[in-house]
Amino acid sequence: MKDPLEQWLEELLEKHEGERMTDKQSRILRAAVEVFAEKGYSGAATSEIAQRAGVAEGTIFRHYRTKKDLLYSIVAPFVARLIEPFVLRDLYPLIDNPHPTFEGFIRGILDNRIAFAEKNIKVIRILLQEVPFHPELREQFLSKVADRVLRKITNVVNHYREQGHIVEVPPLTAVRLVGSTLFGYLIVRFLFAPTGWDDSLEREATVQYILHGLSSRIEAK
Amino acid sequence: MKDPLEQWLEELLEKHEGERMTDKQSRILRAAVEVFAEKGYSGAATSEIAQRAGVAEGTIFRHYRTKKDLLYSIVAPFVARLIEPFVLRDLYPLIDNPHPTFEGFIRGILDNRIAFAEKNIKVIRILLQEVPFHPELREQFLSKVADRVLRKITNVVNHYREQGHIVEVPPLTAVRLVGSTLFGYLIVRFLFAPTGWDDSLEREATVQYILHGLSSRIEAK
DNA sequence: CATCAAAATGAGTGATTACTCACTTTTTAT
DNA sequence: ATAAAAAGTGAGTAATCACTCATTTTGATG
Numbered sequence: 001m002k003d004p005l006e007q008w009l010e011e012l013l014e015k016h017e018g019e020r021m022t023d024k025q026s027r028i029l030r031a032a033v034e035v036f037a038e039k040g041y042s043g044a045a046t047s048e049i050a051q052r053a054g055v056a057e058g059t060i061f062r063h064y065r066t067k068k069d070l071l072y073s074i075v076a077p078f079v080a081r082l083i084e085p086f087v088l089r090d091l092y093p094l095i096d097n098p099h100p101t102f103e104g105f106i107r108g109i110l111d112n113r114i115a116f117a118e119k120n121i122k123v124i125r126i127l128l129q130e131v132p133f134h135p136e137l138r139e140q141f142l143s144k145v146a147d148r149v150l151r152k153i154t155n156v157v158n159h160y161r162e163q164g165h166i167v168e169v170p171p172l173t174a175v176r177l178v179g180s181t182l183f184g185y186l187i188v189r190f191l192f193a194p195t196g197w198d199d200s201l202e203r204e205a206t207v208q209y210i211l212h213g214l215s216s217r218i219e220a221k
Numbered sequence: 222m223k224d225p226l227e228q229w230l231e232e233l234l235e236k237h238e239g240e241r242m243t244d245k246q247s248r249i250l251r252a253a254v255e256v257f258a259e260k261g262y263s264g265a266a267t268s269e270i271a272q273r274a275g276v277a278e279g280t281i282f283r284h285y286r287t288k289k290d291l292l293y294s295i296v297a298p299f300v301a302r303l304i305e306p307f308v309l310r311d312l313y314p315l316i317d318n319p320h321p322t323f324e325g326f327i328r329g330i331l332d333n334r335i336a337f338a339e340k341n342i343k344v345i346r347i348l349l350q351e352v353p354f355h356p357e358l359r360e361q362f363l364s365k366v367a368d369r370v371l372r373k374i375t376n377v378v379n380h381y382r383e384q385g386h387i388v389e390v391p392p393l394t395a396v397r398l399v400g401s402t403l404f405g406y407l408i409v410r411f412l413f414a415p416t417g418w419d420d421s422l423e424r425e426a427t428v429q430y431i432l433h434g435l436s437s438r439i440e441a442k
Numbered sequence: 443c444a445t446c447a448a449a450a451t452g453a454g455t456g457a458t459t460a461c462t463c464a465c466t467t468t469t470t471a472t
Numbered sequence: 473a474t475a476a477a478a479a480g481t482g483a484g485t486a487a488t489c490a491c492t493c494a495t496t497t498t499g500a501t502g
């Protein structure tokens with residue numbers, strides 16, 4: 001089985017700037033992802049990145065003008081990827097030709113985001129750690145993810161609400177509730193990684209929690 | 222109205238080590254909380270902490286042997302506080318003489334944790350940012366919070382499950398689901414702080430989401 | 443093989459880092 | 473009032489930081 005990070009980096013290397021990267025340049029990126037994830041941006045030394053990549057320190061600065069440029073070259077395309085396949089590949093078909101049930105929609109979202117997180121834990125970790133310290137990063141993240149994704153999802157939520165599948169709450173609130181449940185699942189599974197985690201059980205419980213939490217209420221005594 | 226951080230620091234200053242702190246020492250702590258929250262541990266310079274506190278840099282190292290000691294002196298008592306009032310003040314009465322309804326219990330937890338977060342945003346921010354980089358911190362956090370708190374909460378969950386108030390899921394799963402919903406509420410409210418946030422509406426929606434997500438299912442159709 | 447531009451190098455730069463220590467000031471005890 | 477202890481100081485230190493640059497290596501082209 002192929003290392004998912006490997007796969008992601010390859011795509012990044014091929015597509016980035018049109019031209020292909022040199023061997024050393026890709027090793028710099030790989031090492032930078034490692035060290036940033038381990039020590040955070042401030043705690044990561046360019047000397048260590050160079051050492052782990054097996055290149056001279058000067059080589060880093062031949063390709064990236066500053067250390068911050070190096071960070072952005074890793075995180076920026078990831079932010080784009082965070083939404084692009086999500087919105088375009090999964091959401092558009094769901095909007096244009098939505099899944100008949102809210103349950104089917106939720107299961108689809110869960111599967112998709114779990115697969116995405118599985119592939120990109122390290123870069124996600126970097127993003128979560130550095131966003132608080134880099135206003136430009138936060139701005140880019142919010143303007144892309146928040147504005148574009150939320151608007152799209154809001155449409156979908158409205159659709160199911162109109163169909164009477166889910167309860168009457170502001171769509172943004174619904175997104176927050178589902179989002180935090182999904183996020184909690186991902187954090188516990190990938191960052192805490194508890195022993196004896198029965199994934200199919202946990203996943204099913206999570207789906208049921210979301211469905212019952214949002215589905216139209218049946219008044220009972 | 223009094224600054225909540227002020228209040229927390231005062232308690233910390235009085236109780237810490239039994240003896241009272243000097244004026245300069247408390248100003249060092251205050252400044253350290255500021256700078257750590259703004260720049261993270263690695264990004265924070267002791268020179269800047271000294272400057273903001275209005276003391277000489279040497280004074281910091283008279284009271285704290287290393288920069289890491291300074292961080293721990295802020296975070297460690299907070300971790301204790303994270304559980305102490307939570308477990309003892311709120312949970313024990315709920316276990317010994319539990320709230321008759323699951324709904325009442327959830328509302329109580331929500332109120333309590335919201336108030337706590339409101340008081341301690343800055344230190345929470347430091348804790349969230351630094352836990353990934355300090356294994357000792359993570360260990361302490363997990364051994365105290367995870368083990369002790371989770372065990373206590375598990376009992377409460379079991380209680381409501383036996384009473385038939387909530388659905389049949391593993392107690393730890395229930396804690397994860399409620400926890401992530403509560404956590405999501407806190408993050409969105411305090412860290413994102415969206416404009417036009419209708420708190421009473423959001424809070425009620427969150428409670429309803431949790432209650433319906435976990436309450437015993439009524440088979441329909 | 444010769445040419446040349448891009449890639450790579452690593453010693454060197456000044457700035458900044460956490461931390462020390464000899465010394466002065468303030469507080470406490472008698 | 474005086475001595476002892478504790479608190480505070482700031483110049484100084486070695487280490488490390490991100491980054492530069494003159495020089496060498498590499499790889500493609502004629």
